[in-house]
Amino acid sequence: MEEKPFTNIRSLLRALAKALNLINHEVENHHEQTAYLAYCVGIEMGLEKEQIHTIIYAALLHDVGSIMLEEPASITEIESRAEEYAQIGADMLRDLPYFSGIASVIEYCQTNWQDIVSAGNETLECARMASIIHLADAASLCLDRSKRILNQVDDICGVIEGGREKYFMPEAVDAFLNLRQYELPWLDAMENPSFLMYFTGDMHKVSLQKAAELTKLISRIIDYRSSFTAMHSAGVAATAVELAKLCGMSEENCLKMEIAGNLHDVGKLVVPRAILEKPGKLTKEEFNVIKEHTYFTRLILMDIDGFEEIANWAAFHHEKLNGRGYPFHFGGDQLDLGSRIMAVADIFSAITEIRPYRPSMSKEQAIRVLREDVENEAIDGSIVDLLIANYEQIDSSRDRASREAGKRYFDYIGEKGQE
Numbered sequence: 001m002e003e004k005p006f007t008n009i010r011s012l013l014r015a016l017a018k019a020l021n022l023i024n025h026e027v028e029n030h031h032e033q034t035a036y037l038a039y040c041v042g043i044e045m046g047l048e049k050e051q052i053h054t055i056i057y058a059a060l061l062h063d064v065g066s067i068m069l070e071e072p073a074s075i076t077e078i079e080s081r082a083e084e085y086a087q088i089g090a091d092m093l094r095d096l097p098y099f100s101g102i103a104s105v106i107e108y109c110q111t112n113w114q115d116i117v118s119a120g121n122e123t124l125e126c127a128r129m130a131s132i133i134h135l136a137d138a139a140s141l142c143l144d145r146s147k148r149i150l151n152q153v154d155d156i157c158g159v160i161e162g163g164r165e166k167y168f169m170p171e172a173v174d175a176f177l178n179l180r181q182y183e184l185p186w187l188d189a190m191e192n193p194s195f196l197m198y199f200t201g202d203m204h205k206v207s208l209q210k211a212a213e214l215t216k217l218i219s220r221i222i223d224y225r226s227s228f229t230a231m232h233s234a235g236v237a238a239t240a241v242e243l244a245k246l247c248g249m250s251e252e253n254c255l256k257m258e259i260a261g262n263l264h265d266v267g268k269l270v271v272p273r274a275i276l277e278k279p280g281k282l283t284k285e286e287f288n289v290i291k292e293h294t295y296f297t298r299l300i301l302m303d304i305d306g307f308e309e310i311a312n313w314a315a316f317h318h319e320k321l322n323g324r325g326y327p328f329h330f331g332g333d334q335l336d337l338g339s340r341i342m343a344v345a346d347i348f349s350a351i352t353e354i355r356p357y358r359p360s361m362s363k364e365q366a367i368r369v370l371r372e373d374v375e376n377e378a379i380d381g382s383i384v385d386l387l388i389a390n391y392e393q394i395d396s397s398r399d400r401a402s403r404e405a406g407k408r409y410f411d412y413i414g415e416k417g418q419e
């Protein structure tokens, strides 16, 4: 297929940053604030546009490694284990197309300047960019919502100046202190730090093929939160693509289905791990939290350029033809083929996956569950018929994709456990 442009890096990264904000509301804005302040320092230092882009993105994603924390952590906990998480974050991003430069910056962005210097790395471009983020990160943590921002500037600058040479690169400290003469950077940092993503950022075009590759890797970030879901997105994507092909969807739409499958549960980042991993029945309140996830999937995906259709296919996977799904309560007349396929793919993958608290269902059991759902007018009978007619082929694709994803995850956990 011809590699024509489909979306862009700015859009994808902005969505990813938004997704990371879901994990902990206390952290909300922290990533954008860090990116915004780092951007101001970079501009003040006269850095090149390319470097500014790298700094913005690395700052947005600097806490990505904290996704591996056992429980949703407070920002203070994340910061206290910062170097460890910087390393994990860098490892997670390193092999993503376009992300390798960002990964090397993230690796250093919690390292104090004196350690960078004593390792002889003070001229390394990534270490220098990282030091700007390290400073912006610290400054962001000083911002206090309960006080007027312009009355905090001197104190914040005092803290940063106190870290010159020891914690922060001197040139970055000087540039930061220059911001004292302005009001706008401080007001924006406090009130509207994400606005810069709309004006700056890398519009580097990405083809549909590349976007699918990228989202496969982004889904790893989503799934890594829990061993219970470590292989789920991959299985849903593989099942959805098989079903899409059988339904005669174009090659282009099959790729879109793959992306929708990879990202369908991105909104689950809003669900605390204790609920995700609860083996027994959920309380009404807990289930209410679960019900939020597809709303957030849509919120995150609908802003990505070119993702209008993908956002719907991904976000409607818990809608039912009888209108009894959640949270949109769309009925059959509003659910198109892509959304219907995604609903079947999600149920099929969930019941045929092994979960730590239960074995996977046999073919007979799975078919019984799917048929029941068709009888209840929850899911599309013709798609289920296609699935049953091609069961072995679809199930082996799903299984292969799940195993691959699961192996990566458990290898990773294993490595971390042995260190």
Ligand SMILES: [Fe+2]
Residues within 6 Å of the ligand: 264, 265, 293, 294, 317, 318, 346
């Ligand atoms: Fe879901």
Ligand SMILES: [Fe+2]
Residues within 6 Å of the ligand: 232, 236, 264, 265, 346
């Ligand atoms: Fe799912």
